[in-house]
Amino acid sequence: MPLRTAFVTGASGFIGAHLVNHLLARGSEVRCLVRPTSRTEHLERDGVRQIVGGLDAPDTYRAALSGCDAVFHLAGMLSATRPRAMLRTNGGGTRRLADACAALPTPPRFVYVSSLVS
Numbered sequence: 499m500p501l502r503t504a505f506v507t508g509a510s511g512f513i514g515a516h517l518v519n520h521l522l523a524r525g526s527e528v529r530c531l532v533r534p535t536s537r538t539e540h541l542e543r544d545g546v547r548q549i550v551g552g553l554d555a556p557d558t559y560r561a562a563l564s565g566c567d568a569v570f571h572l573a574g575m576l577s578a579t580r581p582r583a584m585l586r587t588n589g590g591g592t593r594r595l596a597d598a599c600a601a602l603p604t605p606p607r608f609v610y611v612s613s614l615v616s
Contacts, residue, residue, distance in 0.1 A: 503527045508572030510536040553591025556598045568607040
C-alpha cells in the first residue's frame with residue numbers, strides 16, 4: 499500500500515530529518531509536528547507541512563492526523579532533571595498521540611521509535 503501522507507514527530511532531530519527526506523523521495527506528503535522553539539529550516543520545502551504544537555497538546559495536531567496513512571513517532575525527551583518530567587513527555591505524550599490516532603474513523607499505522615540515551 500502506498501504511503502501518500504505521513505505524520506512525523508521528531509522531524510527536527512537527526513533521525514527525523516532523514517525520515518522526512520526518505521518520505522519525500524518516495525513521493526509522500528509529510529506533516530511534521532514541531533515545537534515553536536525547534537529549528538525547522540530543513541522542513542521549509544515543498545511536500546512538508548509544519549504543525550506547530552506539542553505532544554502535550556493534542557488540540558494542536560489532532561486535525562492534521564486526519565487522512566494520514568501512517569504516523570511516525572520519533573519525538574521524545576532525552577534528559578530531564580526529574581524522572582516525572584520525562585515520563586510525562588515520553589509516556590504521556592505517546593499515549594495522547596496514540597489515543598488521537600485511535601479516535602480517527604480510519605486510524606493510521608502507528609510506528610513508534612524510541613532511543614536510550616545515557
